[in-house]
Amino acid sequence: AATPAPEITEVQEWNQFLGDGVAARPYGMPSQFEKHVVRRDVEWLTASRESSVNFTPLHDLDGIITPNGLCFERHHGGIAEIPPEKHRLMINGLVDRELVFTMDDLKRFPRVNRIFFLECAANSGMEWRGAQLNGCQFTHGMVHCVQYTGVLLKTVLEECGVKTNAKWLMPEGADASGMNRSVPLEKALDDCMLAFSMNGEALRPEQGYPLRLVVPGWEGNMWVKWLRRIEVGDQPWHTREETSKYTDLLENGKSRRFTWVMDAKSVVTNPSPQAPLRFKGPNVLSGLAWSGRGAIKRVDVTLDGGKNWVTADIQGPVLPKSLTRFYVNFEWDGKPLLIQSRAIDDTGYVQPTKNELRAARGTNSIYHNNGIQTWHVRENGEVENVEVS
Ligand code: MTE
Numbered sequence: 365a366a367t368p369a370p371e372i373t374e375v376q377e378w379n380q381f382l383g384d385g386v387a388a389r390p391y392g393m394p395s396q397f398e399k400h401v402v403r404r405d406v407e408w409l410t411a412s413r414e415s416s417v418n419f420t421p422l423h424d425l426d427g428i429i430t431p432n433g434l435c436f437e438r439h440h441g442g443i444a445e446i447p448p449e450k451h452r453l454m455i456n457g458l459v460d461r462e463l464v465f466t467m468d469d470l471k472r473f474p475r476v477n478r479i480f481f482l483e484c485a486a487n488s489g490m491e492w493r494g495a496q497l498n499g500c501q502f503t504h505g506m507v508h509c510v511q512y513t514g515v516l517l518k519t520v521l522e523e524c525g526v527k528t529n530a531k532w533l534m535p536e537g538a539d540a541s542g543m544n545r546s547v548p549l550e551k552a553l554d555d556c557m558l559a560f561s562m563n564g565e566a567l568r569p570e571q572g573y574p575l576r577l578v579v580p581g582w583e584g585n586m587w588v589k590w591l592r593r594i595e596v597g598d599q600p601w602h603t604r605e606e607t608s609k610y611t612d613l614l615e616n617g618k619s620r621r622f623t624w625v626m627d628a629k630s631v632v633t634n635p636s637p638q639a640p641l642r643f644k645g646p647n648v649l650s651g652l653a654w655s656g657r658g659a660i661k662r663v664d665v666t667l668d669g670g671k672n673w674v675t676a677d678i679q680g681p682v683l684p685k686s687l688t689r690f691y692v693n694f695e696w697d698g699k700p701l702l703i704q705s706r707a708i709d710d711t712g713y714v715q716p717t718k719n720e721l722r723a724a725r726g727t728n729s730i731y732h733n734n735g736i737q738t739w740h741v742r743e744n745g746e747v748e749n750v751e752v753s
């Protein structure tokens with residue numbers, strides 16, 4: 365700037381006085397100037413806050429790791445507060461030894477650290493019939509990605525000795541909802557975890573403290589929190605959460621059953637309705653891509669509603685079943701934009717358009733909407749949620 369900036373030439377308050385000492389903040393919080401970076405809910409979505417959801421502020425975050433205090437919450441019976449010494453995990457049913465584990469017991473098994481995204485099957489569910497919610501926090505914020513520490517479920521199942529006719533597991537939560545789902549044994553033995561830490565510290569109460577099931581790449585509903593029991597059986601249980609809920613109602617009245625995997629998906633987080641464009645000239649477009657089938661191989665981005673596409677710059681680790689961060693550096697001339705991103709995973713799967721999804725599955729469903737999102741940037745930089753045909 366031509367005139368001297370007072371921020372440089374004048375002594376500022378924080379320059380003259382001592383700040384807080386080391387004892388002032390035993391558990392640190394973000395800067396007071398970041399108070400707007402919070403989980404938010406949509407009041408009309410559910411009748412009760414105890415059986416509801418809030419959303420990760422994706423437009424305020426960067427990189428691939430979600431800070432613990434900003435991971436969206438979805439619970440059907442409120443947050444259970446369980447003293448760890450009172451928590452037990454029972455494994456019963458088709459096993460040689462039915463066992464009950466304390467948290468201390470579980471922490472004596474060999475440990476693993478793994479980064480995974482968790483996405484609720486209902487993420488983007490309100491968008492099935494058309495553009496509705498204004499902000500990627502609300503359209504795509506039922507996703508988070510953290511590093512879990514825990515033991516492989518396989519390790520603990522081996523301790524119990526799974527019988528040869530066992531094929532299914534039913535994890536069950538200790539919360540008021542008693543959430544339970546049927547999980548195929550094959551998946552459990554492949555990569556499921558019993559997690560007690562996220563991002564290096566104990567699980568947050570909201571995320572299932574002291575123990576949660578991690579089911580990499582599969583719908584969030586199966587990741588039972590406050591995990592207290594796993595029954596081993598030879599067939600699925602068809603619980604409420606896999607019959608009247610979490611099945612996808614098709615146009616012909618039939619439902620898709622056991623749609624566990626979260627297919628490849630992506631969203632531009634900046635710009636987006638809560639993060640308008642503020643400058644002409646150089647800008648950084650940023651976004652997230654993920655796939656429950658593996659790693660993200662490529663992300664394409666268009667600024668003109670799909671006429672021209674560029675390959676986004678993927679920055680940071682590209683891990684299977686994890687969020688992946690991408691950027692596109694572009695010049696904005698102040699003209700309207702139609703921004704979309706399209707993820708491609710390492711199985712070759714290409715994220716579909718919303719109309720392709722509707723052609724295949726109709727408009728009755730709310731689950732598994734991984735269609736391409738469109739943001740319309742106006743000349744004043746404001747952004748709105750739209751669809752292009
Ligand atoms: N586990 C229990 N015990 N109770 C619940 O209500 N909600 C499920 C799942 N596990 C739930 C649960 C749903 S629908 C989702 S999407 C994820 O937890 C959400 O995990 P999060 O709250 O850590 O984001």
Ligand code: CO
Nearest residue numbers: 484485584585
């Ligand atoms: Co869910």
